Amino acid sequence: MKIDSATFIISNTDVSRCPKERVPEYAFIGRSNVGKSSLINMLTNHKKLAKTSGKPGKTQLINHFKINDNWFLVDLPGYGYASVSKTKRKDFQRFIKDYFLQREQLVNTFVLVDSRHAPQKIDLEFMEFLGENGVPFSIIFTKADKLGSSTLNKNITKYKKELLKTWESVPMNFTTSSESGMGKDEVLNFIHQTNEL
Numbered sequence: 474m475k476i477d478s479a480t481f482i483i484s485n486t487d488v489s490r491c492p493k494e495r496v497p498e499y500a501f502i503g504r505s506n507v508g509k510s511s512l513i514n515m516l517t518n519h520k521k522l523a524k525t526s527g528k529p530g531k532t533q534l535i536n537h538f539k540i541n542d543n544w545f546l547v548d549l550p551g552y553g554y555a556s557v558s559k560t561k562r563k564d565f566q567r568f569i570k571d572y573f574l575q576r577e578q579l580v581n582t583f584v585l586v587d588s589r590h591a592p593q594k595i596d597l598e599f600m601e602f603l604g605e606n607g608v609p610f611s612i613i614f615t616k617a618d619k620l621g622s623s624t625l626n627k628n629i630t631k632y633k634k635e636l637l638k639t640w641e642s643v644p645m646n647f648t649t650s651s652e653s654g655m656g657k658d659e660v661l662n663f664i665h666q667t668n669e670l
């Protein structure tokens with residue numbers, strides 16, 4: 474799929490204020506600094522559609538972007554920021570949960586994990602939350618260019634092994650690099666192929 478247009482529509486913290494239009498929606502989520510903004514910019518051919526930031530916890534909003542006039546890309550806040558107070562963290566977890574439990578047009582959630590890191594409890598628990606609530610998701614292993622191919626394969630194999638402790642089969646997954654463009658066609662093709670309600 475070719476992306477011809479990508480336009481910011483609205484940011485908010487309330488699922489009831491998200492766009493009402495019934496078009497397929499794809500959400501991107503992951504821990505702060507996982508490379509989510511860079512990936513969104515790479516996928517949409519924009520340098521600054523999603524704001525990349527060195528500051529963890531800055532984007533605490535549900536951000537809707539309209540792509541090619543026929544689907545929404547949603548940039549969600551990361552979960553589990555160390556630098557955000559406990560009460561605030563709980564708050565945004567609630568609106569994130571509401572988003573997943575209520576957003577009927579959500580076709581798929583891409584859960585981003587850093588390919589350099591061992592499986593983290595918070596990511597695995599988040600995937601379990603999605604699974605328990607019947608929210609379809611796939612995994613994106615980010616920053617693949619930061620590792621040599623054998624370490625990359627080793628890490629991903631280890632991650633899949635961990636997933637098999639919870640899931641009967643490994644969830645759909647992609648490996649990407651926002652530096653090299655690796656995985657771009659695969660993610661966009663997947664969106665293209667599943668793009669209907």
Ligand code: GDP
Pocket residue numbers: 503504505506507508509510511512524525526527615616617618619649650651652653
């Ligand atoms: P976010 O907080 O998840 O939105 O993460 P960002 O997209 O802001 O990226 C965090 C940091 O990782 C930035 O310094 C990016 O330049 C870097 N980064 C993100 N994706 C990649 C990637 O695919 N390869 C490399 N080498 N660096 C990346």
